Amino acid sequence: MLQAARAARPKASAGRDPARTREALLAAAFGQIHRAGFRGSDVETILHEAGVTKGALYHHFDSKEALGYAVVDEVVAAIMRSKWVKPLARAEDAVDALVAIVASTPVTPKELSYGCPLNNLSQEMSPLDEGFRQRTAKLFDEWRGAIETALRQGKQRGTVGEHVEPRDAAIFLIAAYEGYLSLGKCFRDACAIRAARNTLVGYLDSLRPPAGDQPSRRRLR
């Protein structure tokens, strides 16, 4: 993500480049918001990090709020899709794919301490701003839809057990995953997080068809 269309004019010696300016603003805003939350991100800091000035920001976006919306719609959405939607779309075995995604989540305190950008924003802004609430809800829904579809296909292909309710399982997975990241943000304890991740992988394994069909039952290391 973030690379978007910037084919022509690679760099006119620091001259005007609206697309680049917009991307720089989005990237800087995403970083700030991820670290300090939306209200904790002051515009000047974002500007400084992006290397542009007020005028540029308010030329591209109507307000700080609009910038925040764009961060959700573009940056956060892109991250979520590249991590969840795309891998699941190409996966042959839904559960294997989910396990791989979960396993790829970082466990270093540094990375954990900022939490999940989508959940952070949703938690902070949902009660305060309907625009943020709707946008983050839409992303959660897209996320859930991708998992649900993968599980549903898995049931047809026989890689997911008949007992699984795709929609409920998808929501449960997202909830547990976000819950772990929330705790990780607070605990910063790689060991606890790793154990938690294993429990989550254990839950994912329980989605497979029972007994003889699928042996696996592997543990993450």
Next chain:
Amino acid sequence: MLQAARAARPKASAGRDPARTREALLAAAFGQIHRAGFRGSDVETILHEAGVTKGALYHHFDSKEALGYAVVDEVVAAIMRSKWVKPLARAEDAVDALVAIVASTPVTPKELSYGCPLNNLSQEMSPLDEGFRQRTAKLFDEWRGAIETALRQGKQRGTVGEHVEPRDAAIFLIAAYEGYLSLGKCFRDACAIRAARNTLVGYLDSLRPPAGDQPSRRRLR
């Protein structure tokens, strides 16, 4: 909670009552923080809601931060304990108790939209303020400890299956529970939340000893 020890109130009505003033401040601050987050809570609003003045606030607390810490240490802790620690301590069947607690979580959009006070605060402040991080982590740990102990006792009493790892299961339960509340804050959809809660109850049932030992497997409606 919040009642503290105030045996003989010397002057009932309009007179000075430091304890009452302090509690009023804590209660008002808790409400504001729950609704708008710590940084979104402005002191004057808290003051107005508590019916006291700046002088009183800064007599009882050194700063807004200190007030926030006290809210975590006293109000949030009291809520968590009365909802989780105490019922679990008296419970004969740990899983039954956990199911009852989870089932008691409200599902109305209004109540959901503010989320869990402990998780809100932890999510908002952990990356920004070490004091909040430590305090919320301590509460999460106490919470986990209460569940873990209950499960461990359950294993001894035979009400919890041998396959259950008390510590991991406790963390997983908290994570999934907080995850649901997070999603609930964003979705405000009672129906989805109820389904999610059922999935969680389903998970809790899986902690019981397998088959013949323990009878029924009820579903929440």
Next chain:
Amino acid sequence: MLQAARAARPKASAGRDPARTREALLAAAFGQIHRAGFRGSDVETILHEAGVTKGALYHHFDSKEALGYAVVDEVVAAIMRSKWVKPLARAEDAVDALVAIVASTPVTPKELSYGCPLNNLSQEMSPLDEGFRQRTAKLFDEWRGAIETALRQGKQRGTVGEHVEPRDAAIFLIAAYEGYLSLGKCFRDACAIRAARNTLVGYLDSLRPPAGDQPSRRRLR
């Protein structure tokens, strides 16, 4: 002072003029600080007097402290230089020049009551703020240097006695001069101040070469 380089003013009247805004802030701050001290000067009053707003102030200066530093570095320094350094640099007879400078110090209670801006600031802020201490010390040093140089040249030219120790005499002169202004601030008695000034002129005369070499020994009236 304060005129800086502003060759071509692009828009004469109501338009934006950063240099003018900055100078207005410095001038207003200087006036307030001179009358009420640095800590006694409130920002809003300075703003009102300068006819600008908070945004303008904090665009040009990082803080009230930074504004105060700039007042020392630019306004107070300019005053000191125009009153002492420049006249001494052009003077043919150092003692004559010093007498003229001392004689030009106003004696009306109104003017006296605010005291010397440099000494006021130094007295008020030196023990509290290292930045102010260093800046005022630097100005005192420049002042001393100007007098010292003039006296040293005077000794070469024969207008200053051989017995004079230029550095010590310069410090003594500054001390006595500031001491008088301090007393004047407190007494507000033109008569006493005039007498004091004469005593100081008497001291200055004692710096001339003894007897026959240099003629008159005038008295100030």
Next chain:
Amino acid sequence: MLQAARAARPKASAGRDPARTREALLAAAFGQIHRAGFRGSDVETILHEAGVTKGALYHHFDSKEALGYAVVDEVVAAIMRSKWVKPLARAEDAVDALVAIVASTPVTPKELSYGCPLNNLSQEMSPLDEGFRQRTAKLFDEWRGAIETALRQGKQRGTVGEHVEPRDAAIFLIAAYEGYLSLGKCFRDACAIRAARNTLVGYLDSLRPPAGDQPSRRRLR
């Protein structure tokens, strides 16, 4: 000073002791004011240092201002008298006494950095508060009077030269002395101060009768 009358009741086991409380307040206030100025001294800090509470302060003094006045009238006055008035009253040779007093002024940066309490207060408050102005002026006048009287007696006794104008010389001495302390506050340079003190002693020597009568002309080391 500060010991006042406290004959009876040496210490009623930390019980009430109005006189002691008053003295503690004055002492703490003097210290704070000396270090941070009158406006820079906050009441709570003084209270903490004195080991009493608000009620005690406002029982003994009407306001912070009244406390400040009392500090001038009692503490600062006592210091000035014990250092200048009393030694001069007993002195046989006025100039010797003055040299001894000046020589006794400390030169360590620590002691210098806070400056002369009387001058500090006079400089800070004279333009702002008529009560402080009058009180400090009264002390400066008493100080001048003591020196003037000593010099006048010296002229009668022949230890002070006929050319000396007692009143003007007294003012000049005070001005130069305070000027040195002012510079010392800013420079914190023991070396410069010592040199300055010598110049001042040199001036004092010039007050003695010329030539054969009094040999001396000593240098301070």
Next chain:
DNA sequence: ACTAACGGGACAGCCCGTTTAT
């Protein structure tokens, strides 16, 4: 398209003084 200057509301905390109670 972009920059710098500027406008102005809001907010936390400081701090003096008063009141209640012993």
Next chain:
DNA sequence: ATAAACGGGCTGTCCCGTTAGT
């Protein structure tokens, strides 16, 4: 006489957004 609780104004400054200028 002293302690603790409380009242409440004031101020530095943060920070979002607008506007003049290029």
